[in-house]
Amino acid sequence: MAAPLLEQLSESLGSPEPAIRLILSILIGSQLYHSVVCVLVQFLMLRLMGRTVTAILCSFTFQMLYLLAGYYYTATEEYDIKWTMPHCVLTLKLIGLAFDYYDGGKEPSKLSAEQKESALRSVPSLLEVCGFSYFYGGFLVGPQFTLRSYQRLVARELTDCPGKVPNSVVPAMKRFALGFLCLVIYAIFSPHYPDSYYLTDEYEAQPFWYRCVFILLWGKIILYKYVSCWVIAEGVCILTGLGYNGVVDGKHQWNACANMKVWLFETTPLFGGTISSFNINTNAWAARHVFKRLKFLGNKTLSHVATLFFLSIWHGLHSGYILCFSMEFFIITVERQAQALVRDSPVLTKLANSALYPLIYVVQQFIHWLFMGYPLVAFSIFSYDKWLKVYSSVYFCGHLFFLVAYLIMPYLRKALVPKNEGREKKQE
Known part of the structure; x- marks a missing residue:
């Protein structure tokens, strides 16, 4: 009964059924317990093990083994959208949380500049850890950010107007528009460059130069899937204020959560530039x-x-x-x-x-x-x-x-x- 309903909802929204299933499973599905278990275990590790190397090793081991077990038991021969997709983002968040809490116990002089920015001087509450883990701007596809940044957001420190709501609508809409443009490009061209074509007799029968050019064009188009998701998610983070990054040369910066440098991505002739x-x-x-x-x-x-x-x-x-x-x-x-x-x-x-x-x-x-x-x-x-x-x-x-x-x-x-x-x- 659920399958036809999902199909109808997918058709009415114009979205792939696996994506609808993912959103619903996160909001109301039983698979939500995977993230809940990992968040609670991580919080208990911080509380019970303190700022120790043991806490870091246990956090790293538990979170990675849980994720890898999820990959193993849900693996198929095809790429699919399931609970492990947002969970891999969460895994990095929770491991990073253990490192940041550990760094908070060190002398500031022994920390790098970026470690000073993210170090946690006090143990976070369960509410803070949950808010950080399930923040809607970064739960599904990222971006990665620290609990310290989330605490500053909640404290209303991330704003271009101290004590007021940030003027973030315009920069957020710019990123949304760019992300939407990338999504349109992907939606128009991706049906012409499906992954499945590689395994057909037709592809194998094509001349060598054609097969190579297909790889070139396919690779360029397929990456827009990721670009669009990340740039739109960045727009969400900017809108909330999480993307605020201070002032440089008298201009307010909103790139703290930037996951893509789109212009560099499009113009660089270097592999290092793309990465x-x-x-x-x-x-x-x-x-x-x-x-x-x-x-x-x-x-x-x-x-x-x-x-x-x-x-x-x-x-x-x-x-x-x-x-x-x-x-x-x-x-x-x-x-x-x-x-x-x-x-x-x-x-x-x-x-x-x-x-x-x-x-x-x-x-x-x-x-x-x-x-x-x-x-x-x-x-x-x-x-x-x-x-x-x-x-x-x-x-x-x-x-x-x-x-x-x-x-x-x-x-x-x-x-x-x-x-x-x-x-x-x-x-x-």
Whole structure:
């Protein structure tokens, strides 16, 4: 009986049935208990274990195991919207809460600037933890924010008019309009670029160049799904005041909850630029609570690998997630080497600053968009047999391209970088 009702409601609202099911399950469904259990357990850990490393380890272990168990027991062969989607956002919130409470017991001189901003000097109440966890502006898709920011919001400190309601309607509507535009683009073009097309005989029968261009266009369109959600959610946070970020150069800033730099996302020809413009708050959370906390390893590369591994299993247990983040690490490594080569080589530096740069930019952007979509294939059709079939059909061109680039980079450096330049770099 419930299924036909959900179908009718979905059709009348013009929304996918899984999305309707998600909203209803959060509001009235029995699956609400998953988040309630995790919130209560986290609160008890703060109260009973105090500001200890044990509390952090227990919080991290419990919250991640609960999420991974949810992934395991609800896993299907298709991407679906279920209770684990908002729960993965909640997991980061609650783990971050344990870290922030722990930092609150340290001397301020031992904390970084961002740790000082988020550190909790007193144990939060159950009401504060629940309000922070279920805040409607960030519960479903993010953004990530700290309990300290939420406390400042409740205390009416986040406003451009002290003691008054913030003038946030205009900046909020700007973000909403931008998010809605991205949503329209996705709604118009996504039916022409479905994930399922990759697994059809028709796709495999297409010429190699067509398959590659399809990956490029598909990757560009599929990301608007995330962009639209995050930018609209940011608008909600701005409207409440949570997005207020002080004054810079005499102008009030509303980007405290920004999860996307849309202009940078659209124009950057660099993979690093896309990553720094995309899912900003989650990346900042991972940098603050995983990458920087692994400083004791004494190796940035190892910390980077561990952080990406954490993010991959946080997304889910499918092999496609690990492959996607592995490719990201490899691509960024090669790109940084290429940037260093261009910077150190007088010939390449001159070429990059010449009148030919617009042409170079077009070629670079084509490579960038193609190989941004390439790892996303594994992310979106995450089962081993599926992504292997797609990558085989394009002859693993992304893997080969960056492997070859990585292998020839030392020889290019020998040929294009003067020896004295190399010696100067080593001395620096």
